[in-house]
Each structure stands twice: as C-alpha cells, then as structure tokens.
Amino acid sequence: MIxxxxxxxxxxxxGALGRLVIDHLAGSPAARLAEAPGDRLVVAGTRNPESVPAGVPVRRVDFDDPASLADAFAGVDRLLLISAGYxxxxxxxxxxGAxxxxxxxAGVGHIVYTSLSADGxxxxxxxxxRWTERRLRSGTARWTILRNGLYAELLATLTPVEDGRIxxxxxxxxxxxxxxxxLAEAAARVVxxxxxxxxxxxELVGEEAVGGADLAVLYSRITGAAVSYGPGTLARTREAFTALGLAPFQVPMLVSTYSAIAGGFLGRTGGDLRTLLGRAPRSALEVIAETVQAGSPA
Ligand SMILES: NC(=O)c1ccc[n+]([C@@H]2O[C@H](COP(=O)([O-])OP(=O)(O)OC[C@H]3O[C@@H](n4cnc5c(N)ncnc54)[C@H](OP(=O)(O)O)[C@@H]3O)[C@@H](O)[C@H]2O)c1
Incomplete structure (x- = not known):
C-alpha cells in the first residue's frame, strides 16, 4: 500500500490474457468491479514494457531474472500471477517459484494464480x-487459484480446415x-x-462442450461451403508438428491436448465461472466463430 x-x-x-485483465481493471465499465478505480493502482508487469498502452503504469517483470523481482514487487499488495507456461x-x-x-x-499480501482446470x-x-498450486498453499501469502479451462480460441487454432475437412x-x-x-474478466473480479x-x-471451464462434428457444422455455416470432420491419428499429428520444427516440449504439449480431448477427459462442463462472472459465460461456438472470422489464432 503506498x-x-x-x-x-x-x-x-x-500476453493475450494479461492485456484483457488490465483492460478490465483499468476501469472498463463492463467490468463493474467491486472497488472504485481511484482506490487502487493497477500496474502492468511484463518483460516487454514498451508493449503496454500509454498511461498504464508499468514495471519490468521477468521470472527468468529473479534478481530483478524485488524491485518489481516492492509495494505491491496483490499479485495476479499469470502462468508463464511455455x-x-x-x-x-x-x-x-522465483x-x-x-x-x-516483498510482503505481497495476496497472490492470485492462473492455473489449469482439474480435468487437465x-x-x-x-x-x-500443480507444483505452483502446492507452493502457494504452503507459502506465507494469502492465495486464490483460478483453474482455467482451455480457451475456445485455442480450439479454433487446433482445428484448421484443409480441403473442406477437419x-x-x-x-x-x-x-x-x-x-x-x-477468464480475464473472472481474474480481474477476483483480484x-x-x-x-x-x-x-x-474451476473455470465452459458450459458448452465442443467436438469435431460441432466444428464442422460451425465452419460450414461460416464459410458457406461444406466442411466435414474426419479425425486423423495422433501419430500423424505428432509427425506434422515435429516437421514444423517446434520446440521439443511443444510437440507433446499439443499432442496431449488432442489426446485428452479425444479421451473424453476435458468435456465436463459447469464449474465456477458463471458465479464469478455473475452472468452466463460466452458461447464457445460463438467465440470460435469470431476467432476464425477474424483470422486471429489463439
Ligand atoms: N487455458 C488455455 O487454453 C491456455 C492456452 C495457452 C496458454 N495458457 C497459459 O496461460 C498463460 C496466459 O495465456 P495467454 O493467452 O496470455 O498466453 P500468451 O499470450 O502466449 O502469453 C504468454 C504469457 O507468458 C508470460 N511469460 C512468459 N515468460 C515469462 C517470464 N519469463 N516471466 C514472466 N512472464 C512470462 C508472458 O508475459 P510478458 O510477455 O508480458 O512478459 C505472457 O503473459 C500462458 O502463459 C500459459 O501458461 C493457457
């Protein structure tokens, strides 16, 4: 407190999530946050201070440079720790951990962490x-854990249409x-x-479970051309990602995402999102449609 x-x-x-959280906290009327903006100072922490919009206070925050974090967190009351999962x-x-x-x-009183849904x-x-959740629970600061489900925007990116087929x-x-x-609005409200x-x-998952056949119907509607769904194999997908020259950790990351969806592990809807937002969550299919139409990958 200063x-x-x-x-x-x-x-x-x-990052994409962090920017949206800052938008909410910096006084978006839609956010209808619990405290008056004048009572608080929202500071953007990033490795890329030049990317933060003018007028938003900014501090350099790089978890890979632990020595710099004492200055970065000085005077901070609440920290929204967005996972740096790459x-x-x-x-x-x-x-x-750093x-x-x-x-x-630094005496930060409360840490809110963006984690991964239990189904993940x-x-x-x-x-x-899970390591980070355990570290927070055994630490000295107060904590809240936001177990985020996978983004609808990510699903749009993971399901390209080629020659009329997913x-x-x-x-x-x-x-x-x-x-x-x-998820950004929920994080802003909580912090x-x-x-x-x-x-x-x-647990912050969606209320609408979306599969390949649903996407084929959606993409047919958006493009006005017939799109079908014919799932390939994980082996082919792994080969294709490997051939793209992705970093070694990324290939199993992506393949496990498909595998967990196909195995039925990520389809459970519900959770706490509606309660935190105080309204129904956005439709996943509508968000996927917007993402595809905007041509903006997750
Ligand atoms: N739920 C999902 O579907 C999903 C999908 C992808 C990722 N994620 C996870 O959720 C996080 C936020 O998602 P997003 O959509 O905002 O991803 P994003 O746009 O790719 O942003 C990546 C984030 O990681 C931060 N980061 C990376 N290395 C860092 C470091 N050394 N120190 C501090 N921050 C670091 C970046 O911060 P700066 O560049 O501002 O420093 C940025 O906010 C990701 O980092 C990832 O862990 C979730």
Whole structure:
C-alpha cells in the first residue's frame, strides 16, 4: 500500500490474457468491479514494457531474472500471477517459484494464480501448474487459484480446415472450451476483491462442450461451403508438428491436448465461472466463430 492506495500488479501484461485483465481493471465499465478505480493502482508487469498502452503504469517483470523481482514487487499488495507456461516443466517451475519467493519477500499480501482446470491433469503441462498450486498453499501469502479451462480460441487454432475437412485428432471427444475474455474478466473480479476469494480454488471451464462434428457444422455455416470432420491419428499429428520444427516440449504439449480431448477427459462442463462472472459465460461456438472470422489464432 503506498499513500493509502492499493497496488495490484498483473504479470504477463503483454500476453493475450494479461492485456484483457488490465483492460478490465483499468476501469472498463463492463467490468463493474467491486472497488472504485481511484482506490487502487493497477500496474502492468511484463518483460516487454514498451508493449503496454500509454498511461498504464508499468514495471519490468521477468521470472527468468529473479534478481530483478524485488524491485518489481516492492509495494505491491496483490499479485495476479499469470502462468508463464511455455517451456519444460523445470523451467516453468523455476519461474513460478522465483515469482512466489520474491512476492513473499516483498510482503505481497495476496497472490492470485492462473492455473489449469482439474480435468487437465492428463495434459503434459499439468505438473508445473500443480507444483505452483502446492507452493502457494504452503507459502506465507494469502492465495486464490483460478483453474482455467482451455480457451475456445485455442480450439479454433487446433482445428484448421484443409480441403473442406477437419482432421484434428479429437476422436469423438469434446472440450468444455472457455472464452479467454471470460477468464480475464473472472481474474480481474477476483483480484479486485481478493479477500472474498481467499483460500479458494475455482474451476473455470465452459458450459458448452465442443467436438469435431460441432466444428464442422460451425465452419460450414461460416464459410458457406461444406466442411466435414474426419479425425486423423495422433501419430500423424505428432509427425506434422515435429516437421514444423517446434520446440521439443511443444510437440507433446499439443499432442496431449488432442489426446485428452479425444479421451473424453476435458468435456465436463459447469464449474465456477458463471458465479464469478455473475452472468452466463460466452458461447464457445460463438467465440470460435469470431476467432476464425477474424483470422486471429489463439
Ligand atoms: N487455458 C488455455 O487454453 C491456455 C492456452 C495457452 C496458454 N495458457 C497459459 O496461460 C498463460 C496466459 O495465456 P495467454 O493467452 O496470455 O498466453 P500468451 O499470450 O502466449 O502469453 C504468454 C504469457 O507468458 C508470460 N511469460 C512468459 N515468460 C515469462 C517470464 N519469463 N516471466 C514472466 N512472464 C512470462 C508472458 O508475459 P510478458 O510477455 O508480458 O512478459 C505472457 O503473459 C500462458 O502463459 C500459459 O501458461 C493457457
């Protein structure tokens, strides 16, 4: 707290989720947040300060540079720790561990962490999230865990149409896909009113489970041309991603996402999102349609 003003720092502020959270916290009327904006200072934390819109206070935050985090977190009351999930588990765990260590040392009172839905335990990227949750629960700061489901925008990217056909290996599985914007709004609401959410773990998945056949119908409607769904194999998909020259950790990450959807592990709808938003979540199919029409991958 500086001069009676509550300081909220949002990490990952140049990422897609972080930018949307900042929009909400910085006073979007749609956010209808619990506290008056004048009572608090929202600070964007990022490795890329130049990418933050003018007028938003910014601090350089890079979890890979732990020595810099004492200054970054000085005076911060509440931290929204957006997962920095691109890397091998040991890299991600080191990042999140450094961030929480530094936040505790700086006296941050409450850490809100964007994790992964419980149904995501079959994904290769689950362990780093679960490690971070455990670290928060055994730490000294108050905490709230937001277990985010997979984005509808991500599903749009994972299911391209080629020659009128979707061949993504989703089997007959479905994903309880969730709009990134809804997750951002939920995170903004929670961090703005953190005491009400202390020690809570929320499951934030969508209310509409979407599978390959649903996407074929949707894409036919959007494009005006017939699109069919004929799932390929995980082996073919792994080969194709490997041939693209992705980083080694990315290939199993993507393949496990298809595999978990196809296995029926990510289709459970419901959870806490409606309660946190105070309204129905956005339709996953509508978000996918918007994403495809805008040509903007997740
Ligand atoms: N639920 C899902 O479907 C889904 C999909 C993809 C990813 N995710 C996870 O959710 C997070 C946020 O999603 P997003 O849509 O905003 O992804 P994004 O647009 O790719 O953003 C990646 C984020 O990681 C942060 N980051 C990376 N390395 C960092 C480091 N060394 N120190 C601090 N921050 C670091 C970036 O922060 P700056 O660039 O601002 O420093 C950025 O906010 C991702 O990082 C990932 O862990 C979830």
């Amino acid at each position: 001069g009676g003003i509550l300081m909220i720092l949002v990490t990952g502020a140049s 890397g091998e588990d040991d890299e991600v765990i080191a990042r999140h 961030a929480i260590d530094a936040a505790e040392k 335990d079959h994904l290769t990227y689950a362990p780093a999230h 061949t993504a290996p989703l089997g007959q599985g479905r994903l309880a896909a969730v709009a990134r914007r809804d 703005a009113d953190a005491a009400a959410h202390e020690g809570r773990t929320y």
